[in-house]
Ligand SMILES: [Zn+2]
C-alpha cells in the first residue's frame with residue numbers, strides 16, 4: 078500500500094515537473110516566433126526609423142484622386158509622418174568596450 082502510494086506520488090511529481098518544464102519552454106518559443114520583425118505603429122519596420130530623430134524614412138502612398146468607383150487613379154509618395162518608433166524594442170546587445178587597463 079505504501080509503495081503504491083509512493084509510486085503514485087512520484088509519478089504525480091514527475092508529471093508536474095514535466096508540465097512545469099513544458100510551460101517554461103513554450104512561452105519562450107512563442108515569443109521567439111512572435112518577435113520576427115519589429116513593426117512600428119506606422120506599420121513600418123524599425124529599420125526605417127532614424128535612430129537619432131526617430132523619424133520614419135519609409136515612403137507612403139497617398140491617394141490624391143479616385144475614380145467614380147473610389148479606386149485610386151492618382152497618388153503621390155510622401156515620407157511617412159511617423160516621428161517616433163513605437164513598436165517593440167528588439168533585444169539589443171550593447172557593445173561594451175573593456176575599460177580594463
Ligand atoms: Zn513608425
Ligand SMILES: [Zn+2]
Nearest residue numbers: 119121133157
Ligand atoms: Zn512609418
